[in-house]
Amino acid sequence: MGMSRAAIRYAKAILETAVSSGKANQVNDDMKSIIAAVNSSADLNDFLASPIITSDLKMKALSEVFASVQGETKSLFRLLQENKRFEILLAIAIQFNTQFDEMNGVEVAKVTTAFPLTADLEAQILAKAATISIKKLTIQNTVDASIIGGFILRIGDKQYNASVSNRLQELKREFSN
Secondary structure: OOHHHHHHHHHHHHHHHHHHOOOHHHHHHHHHHHHHHHHHOHHHHHHHHOOOOOHHHHHHHHHHHOOOOOHHHHHHHHHHHHHOOHHHHHHHHHHHHHHHHHHOOEEEEEEEEOOOOOHHHHHHHHHHHHHHOOOEEEEEEEEOHHHOOEEEEEEOOEEEEEEHHHHHHHHHHHHHO
């Protein structure tokens, strides 16, 4: 039973519970805050993964760090405490987000920009994205200075490259012909 298969099962179970109690949106937000916390703190990540720290101690810490989470999220913590599987919490949270988005017909638009997204650029990108996908979109922004300006948009297997570096490459080709 690999980590990802277990994570998928846990995520599915919690999502079903959250949907039936009408809390899917709130639990999805919990999962997002768990992902953000674990990704931004190497200490928290090591703590959860540590085989030396007991499940009870991990439970105590998580209950303090995430004191305001939904009941469904707390029941996930308890389940992981019983099964001593806290090391897959991040994987479960990511899986939950993915399953939640699929359930809501949301597609991820991966956007690479040279600078962090501004509201103005985001509006341009969403307008372009609407021509590529009919689904609701959630934007995942990666900043990569090497594209100079503009943006690269990926939705599923489709890509639209409106970066300055791409335009410069095209100009180079035109002039070298």
